[in-house]
Amino acid sequence: MSIRVGDMVTRKSYGNDIMFTVTSIQDGKIAILQGLEFRLVADAPMDDLVRVQPEDVQKELEKSLVKSQESLRLIQQERRLMREKNLYQQTGYTGRSEEDSVTFEIPGTVLHLDGDGRYLEKCIAMYRELGIKVYGFHLQEKDMPMYTTRLLERYQPNILILTGHDSYRRHLGDINSLDCYRNSKYFVQAVLEARRFERNRDRLIIFAGACQSNFESLLEAGANFASSPKRINIHTLDPVYIAERVAFTSVRDTVNVFEAAKNTITGIDGLGGIETFGTFRLGLPITENMKKTRQ
Known part of the structure; x- marks a missing residue:
């Protein structure tokens, strides 16, 4: 299933260290991300993202x-x-x-x-x-x-x-x-x-x-x-x-x-x-x- 705006994700290239919300997707290739608990904005290639399960979000x-x-x-x-x-x-x-x-x-x-x-x-x-x-x-x-x-x-x-x-x-x-x-x-x-x-x-x-x-x-x-x-x-x-x-x-x-x-x-x-x-x-x-x- 493809990643969509609003999904919770982590980045493989950063060891899945921080959870983000996908706020927008540019040209179907680059996702703009906002930290779930940290005041961080980032962008990442779509293929670098891993969707986070709801139970893992709750644990965080x-x-x-x-x-x-x-x-x-x-x-x-x-x-x-x-x-x-x-x-x-x-x-x-x-x-x-x-x-x-x-x-x-x-x-x-x-x-x-x-x-x-x-x-x-x-x-x-x-x-x-x-x-x-x-x-x-x-x-x-x-x-x-x-x-x-x-x-x-x-x-x-x-x-x-x-x-x-x-x-x-x-x-x-x-x-x-x-x-x-x-x-x-x-x-x-x-x-x-x-x-x-x-x-x-x-x-x-x-x-x-x-x-x-x-x-x-x-x-x-x-x-x-x-x-x-x-x-x-x-x-x-x-x-x-x-x-x-x-x-x-x-x-x-x-x-x-x-x-x-x-x-x-x-x-x-x-x-x-x-x-x-x-x-x-x-x-x-x-x-x-x-x-x-x-x-």
Whole structure:
């Protein structure tokens, strides 16, 4: 049976390492592929593809879920420690229960622009689980530079996420050339537009990139965090985990880049950045009206 658009496949030439969805077929010979769980776009000859059975897709999704849950567990554990630290610095004591707390929390807000609508939905669900206010938009990577400024003006976020799909096309040449990447140049252009809007890297924190993106060019353009230092693939939810770290790190403290990357699924080879202040603010006292809105 021939492979069709929508099928799940792997590539024989890469040892069947990553599962992809076939998004289009060109001239009946070349398939355009998008990663199932990784932010990667690729193309491959039709005869290089192997169709994946539904039960194998389900196994891969279950493995990914386990990794996501482990990252979430680490985040929640560290957030408890950060909450106690912030409370102690403000009031001089800890040990109160959630119900008895006299403080309220204001984490940073996120504007998330994503080149993949399916990935965006998964990210929005995770932001909500993490308690982060987010404005999310599905935009093709090439359109992000056009819309970045107007969306920043409208929503005034603390954190901007620019992500989607990318890949380094080694056969085109130099690893430093943006022309050798599928979408890095659009991410770079969007970062430059964002920095024209807000030059201060602690007032607007930017994460930019996807699988195999040009890490150095993204940082040079003005991103605080980016992918991919080792030109490896990053997981769908990795940008969310970086945003969470920034959103819940106090405005008095800088984000520990190593710790932020450690809690992602991909790790330090896939994500990195520069010293950046957090966006979290602790307030007190919490009023009865505030408590009601929490419920």
